[in-house]
Amino acid sequence: MDSRLKSSSDTMNRTFEVHLLRSEDAEGVCRLFRSIYGEGYPIKIFYDPERLITANKEGDYYTSVAKSTDGEVIGIHNFFRSAPSRDVYEWGVGLVLKEWRGMGVSGAIERYMIEEVVPELSMHTVFGEPVTHHLQMQKHSESFGFPPTALEVGLMPGEAYKGEGVKSERVSTTMGFRVYRNIHQKIFVTADYKEAIDFLYEGFSSGRTFAESTDPLPSGTHSRTRMELFDFAKVARITFYETGSDFSDRISGLESEAVGKGYIVIQVWLKLTEPWIGNVVKILQRRSFFLGGILPQWFDDDGLLMQKLLFTPDFDSIKLYSDRSMRIRDLVKSDWQRLCG
Incomplete structure (x- = not known):
């Protein structure tokens, strides 16, 4: 699958490349998570390069990465299996290096995933679980054609988002779906x-x-x-x-x-x-x-x-x-x- 070369949306006009995970990217993904979450992110596959590579090879994950011209992994988004059907993928676990935020990196990865990854891999359904302590993820989800169909009340502990000003003990999520191939x-x-x-x-x-x-x-x-x-x-x-x-x-x-x-x-x-x-x-x-x-x-x-x-x-x-x-x-x-x- 082809990669995409993009330019940042800031005045510095820095370039970066977006593509599916390659073996040499996995260590950089782990560094990205440690730079933002330390060792505290609950999905531990993102601290294990070999496990992440294997999951991508076997189709349980499809990790899209953005890399700067000097080879640093600056952002990722993921499709991963979490539903009973193996042809349904969850879209989530997206993050961008702090120094690159606000420069169009996340949007470039998202467009690459929707416009290239999904058609290439023939997924019949993709869904996301935007959190509800802010509106940004919900807005992104619906703008990409994922209208909500469910509300998971109190799904996550508030402490998972303590750095984002969350005061409630639990955080709810919506579930938004996009069906690419209908099953009668x-x-x-x-x-x-x-x-x-x-x-x-x-x-x-x-x-x-x-x-x-x-x-x-x-x-x-x-x-x-x-x-x-x-x-x-x-x-x-x-x-x-x-x-x-x-x-x-x-x-x-x-x-x-x-x-x-x-x-x-x-x-x-x-x-x-x-x-x-x-x-x-x-x-x-x-x-x-x-x-x-x-x-x-x-x-x-x-x-x-x-x-x-x-x-x-x-x-x-x-x-x-x-x-x-x-x-x-x-x-x-x-x-x-x-x-x-």
Whole structure:
């Protein structure tokens, strides 16, 4: 894949090159992270050059770097796998060396990723998780065609952003998606969330048909699930690849395990293509889970985010850029008040 030569937007007109990570760049990426975060960044792959190189070769990460003419890595952004589908990539972990900020470096990397990397690698869906203690990342996300579809309430500890003036104990994020290749599917809608689902699918309904979810959970079937625990953030993410008649027992056991280990944010990811999703949602609602939003093509099939908090969320601290994101906040907050408040 070709690299791009760019000029900075300041009066010094310094030049830099943007390209996908090469083996010789990895040490520079680690130096960049240490220059900004010391040893404190929670994603440790960025301190391990060999591991980062391997992840890029295997397609779990695609790291785009900006390098100055003297060979210094001055900025990066990443695509990386974090969803159940291997063809869905998260766009994140972007930073620029302090001396190069405000010079168009981040924007040049972003354009390179969207205009060259995504088409070359045939990803069907890309998403991002802009934080909500400021508006810049949300504005960037929506300007590149990633409208929000979900709100992850209290996802991150405020201390992770202590250098940015954050005073709240937890920081929420939106989830914004861009679908490059639609997968046709039938979506089942629980009656409780029909209004919300109708709104959230605005701009994402291509290739979808919709039906009310009325089926019972199929008897004699077993759920297929996986739980990931993120110790730094105290977040448990539970993916249900399939839900069966044992769903109530499975979620009870997994939730108890997470709470017993001190996790305070519990997210559940479900398939909206299961005809019995409505009854799955009812089980979660009885356990004080509330709506997060939709996750287009999350499993290849579309997903639904439900979430539970072991603290009172501070909705007033959430700063949002667009009318759409504010409407999502209102839907999520209303559901939390109804089920948990």
